[in-house]
Amino acid sequence: MEKSQKQAPTEVDEKGKFNRQKNHFNTPFGNNPDELLIEAGRYRLLWAAVCPWAHRSVIVRSLLGLEDAISLGTASPMRPNIDRVDWEFSLDIDGVDPVLGIQYISEVYKKADPEYAGRPTVPVMVDIKEGIAVNNDYFRLTNHLETAWAPFHKENAPDLYPKHLREEIDALSDVIFHDVNNGVYKCGFARSQEAYEEAYDVLFERLDELEQRLATKRFLFGDFITDTDVRLYATLVRFDVAYYSAFKANRNRIVDYPNLWGYLRDLYQTPGFGDTTDFDAIKIHYHLSNHIASDDQKSLNILPKGPDTSNFHSVHNREELSGNKEKFLIHESK
Incomplete structure (x- = not known):
């Protein structure tokens, strides 16, 4: 039996204009009690090489030398042929992310919030210990990497956000x-x-x-x-x-x-x-x-x-x- 074609969320208004969904997990990184703890090895950045929003976080991660502090998981450029919009780890052995053990990015979204009804997007920072999405705020993520993550920048890292x-x-x-x-x-x-x-x-x-x-x-x-x-x-x-x-x-x-x-x-x-x-x-x-x-x-x-x-x-x-x-x-x- 063929898999059903996925149905995309509308995100299009009555005038035919595309209105991108808002980010759901936007807690910033920092040292305050209500912020995400800065800790090397705790988070995994999930991305797809096709996505411009995800690509810019990967570029900044590279420019600042954060590769050892934040690991990287890569989803396939092809969306899976299932009944929802998602990203799949079909590029990895056995079709699962080797660190998180997930097949679809939606899994970390649903684990973080079982009621989550939006599209699972990239980039998303995942707490490896908990296996949950903690930040998918693509608009501010590079700024967090440039500021809050400064203790883990490489020597003579560029100041991208002076x-x-x-x-x-x-x-x-x-x-x-x-x-x-x-x-x-x-x-x-x-x-x-x-x-x-x-x-x-x-x-x-x-x-x-x-x-x-x-x-x-x-x-x-x-x-x-x-x-x-x-x-x-x-x-x-x-x-x-x-x-x-x-x-x-x-x-x-x-x-x-x-x-x-x-x-x-x-x-x-x-x-x-x-x-x-x-x-x-x-x-x-x-x-x-x-x-x-x-x-x-x-x-x-x-x-x-x-x-x-x-x-x-x-x-x-x-x-x-x-x-x-x-x-x-x-x-x-x-």
């Missing part, structure tokens, strides 16, 4: 979230022409503005990478291989923007970015797997052959905009 810029970083990150990070999903998951065109116009207006901003700055805030660059990268690196076609975000490709394209290659060639980017997984997911707000068939299960991603290694010369002339960015230490 105090004197936090207000500006938060403001720009919020704009980028609504118009770009989530903007591509508003295009792809729109269920009316009006909703799609509105999201499309906002997305490309914002990309045009970012193109101009990056004409004179190596990174969004100058010579050094910040948390906001990580957030923008996670969307830009998926744009041409997935969003342009699968989500109909097709006015321009990123390679058509001289500054955004150079900026993207600059980041990709920085350790922590390109080496955590899996183009094959991204293409498989966005072109073949079922999506959270879609019930249509995926192009007769044909995986696009292109685009060629070898050009991500091409010379970008972005260091000429920076006071630092190194090919690879030497991070400013705290």
